[in-house]
Amino acid sequence: MIDQIQERALGTRGLLIGGTEVPAASGRTTDDINPVTGEVYLTVPAAGAEDVERAVAAAHAAFPGWAATAPSTRRALLEKAADLLEERADEFTGIMLQETAGTRTWAAFNIRMSAELLRQAATMATRPSGALLATDVPGEWSMAVRSPAGVVAAFVPWNGPLILCARAVAVALATGNPVVIRPSEDAPVTSGFFLADVLSAAGVPDGVVNVVTNDRADAPGVVEALIADDRVTRVNFTGSTPVGRIVGRLAGEHLKPVILELGGKNPILVLDDADPEYAASGVTLAKFMNSGQICMCVDRVIVQNGVADAFVRAFVAKVAALGQGDPDRPDTLVGPLVNTRAAERVAGLVADAVEKGAEVLFGGGPADGAFYPATVLDKVTPDMRIYHEEVFGPVATIFRVDTVDEAVDLANDTEYGLSSAVFTENATRGLDVARRLRHGATHVNDQSVADEPQAPVGGVKNSGYGHFGSEWGAEFFTETRWVTVADRHSEYPV
The missing domain is CATH 3.40.605.10 (Aldehyde Dehydrogenase; Chain A, domain 1)
Structure with missing residues (x-):
């Protein structure tokens, strides 16, 4: 058979x-x-x-x-x-x-x-x-x-x-x-x-x-x-x-x-009491699994300033170490996108953001056929397409905020509401934030692609x-x- x-x-x-x-x-x-x-x-x-x-x-x-x-x-x-x-x-x-x-x-x-x-x-x-x-x-x-x-x-x-x-x-x-x-x-x-x-x-x-x-x-x-x-x-x-x-x-x-x-414009919030290494691992998985082509993949990484520098260093280091390229290799997490149109669309989102002032911390550049590299952008603003549009590709955007209220407001500032996550070492604090997020699923101290067959998905x-x-x-x-x-x-x- x-x-x-x-x-x-x-x-x-x-x-x-x-x-x-x-x-x-x-x-x-x-x-x-x-x-x-x-x-x-x-x-x-x-x-x-x-x-x-x-x-x-x-x-x-x-x-x-x-x-x-x-x-x-x-x-x-x-x-x-x-x-x-x-x-x-x-x-x-x-x-x-x-x-x-x-x-x-x-x-x-x-x-x-x-x-x-x-x-x-x-x-x-x-x-x-x-x-x-x-x-x-x-x-x-x-x-x-x-x-x-x-x-x-x-x-x-x-x-x-x-x-x-x-x-x-x-x-x-x-x-x-x-x-x-x-x-x-x-x-x-x-x-x-x-x-x-x-x-x-x-x-x-x-x-x-x-x-x-x-x-x-x-x-x-x-x-x-x-x-x-x-x-x-x-x-x-x-x-x-x-x-x-x-x-x-x-x-x-x-x-x-x-x-x-x-679709989704899924946020992950990294609060100032989070473990930056652990949060960076979770965000890396949630962003780059299947080259970011999962409806629950994170698009917005919202980090409180108290931990932002440590988190960004750890995150960029993990992204740089990712297996990329040949999907047949067992260590590859970021392979080609589903077609050249998809890769060119993602490249267009990045180019628009860079032209309007976004900073490329890793990756970027044009598409190579159906492949687009793992990319991290900082200093993204609302006038950029990538602020509003679902990426559906291997590009993470970082937002730095001072307070939890700012983080929640930014996470909810989208027409979408599929999945979200909060990294914090204080579960009570995480639960309080989860109650305020308008998403079908919120995972406290875990990443946004988390899934179980018995759970409601919507x-x-x-x-x-x-x-x-x-x-x-x-x-x-x-x-x-x-x-x-x-x-x-x-x-x-x-």
Whole structure:
């Protein structure tokens, strides 16, 4: 099976509809490009609205059988899929290196976290699915019962492809819902096909997991067709805020419940009682993991002046020692970005900041193909693009403040509110600051990319709404119904 999957991944894939790989109805294809070499890694179908209809039909047909599958069976299948993910770690790593130039470190994290997500979601299959309610009617049982909602549309990005695919579908599957995955154009295997293959190998029935790929130019039509289909009952989307606005609008027009996990301008606050070496290690990881291409990566490093000089020295030294370049090396943390457009955009943010007075403490300069070096900027001001825009690349910006109030105000001075962190040796002080930060997650004495499968993941403000996570996702992917059963005849006034 592994050799078969590797052979397919190196050539062409078809749309996965009802357990069978098929071409797009139009016969059109689109290329998956290796960002380092610029060569075609994989060819996939360029789906249109008619292909979306076929995929949703297959999922809808599979819904009654999957919803009726014994909860213990659904749980066992997801647990087996988690085991298979771990067995196929090397295979996934090889594909990620080719498809997104993700580093070996990032690939290993994707496998580990995704397996944990599947195992945690599996527990939701056998959790209680309702509650006995109080009632004033004699002889009546009154119950709130949760039932699977139906076909789920899952939109998955390229940056944490396996993690975000698992997060999009695992709880949906555990609670009895089939899914249609629309993976990223930049990562159709790692953000879609790979997990679908593993779930199939684990024994998930045909039609329960479907994958629809598209050309970038056709994305608006494919997205709209998937959300508009009456048989789709839930929508979950992880990606940029501009696209999230479109998805949210479409879901609203069609009265579809939606989870949106969007961009961030994430701050880390380093208070004047923090350990500068420890804080520098945490910030380095939170900024440069996957070359800064994680929605929870830190953008703003806000440091109180009492510790600023010591922190900056330690931080720059750690950045200078980072493994950079070849994503195949086990010590590389900063590899290429997902494509040359992304690297050129980051270079443009840095150039704009430098032109307006920012100081480069490390790195900087132009992009080199899809690669941009780890960079640290000081003296960033609000007139610079990088002050407001999500970087989504390996560039840290440092802000020096005198007081905690200034640090909190600066951390909240953004339209985003996804993740944040506070470094301090006083947990009570850190908790007080955490209460004042307007972000979906705040980690005291840890870094902003911290993640656990059982925790709620979601943002506030323009970072989205709704939560991924097993407990919270189970409610989203089910319909709550009121059912009563009386053990006697009621007295009616007619």
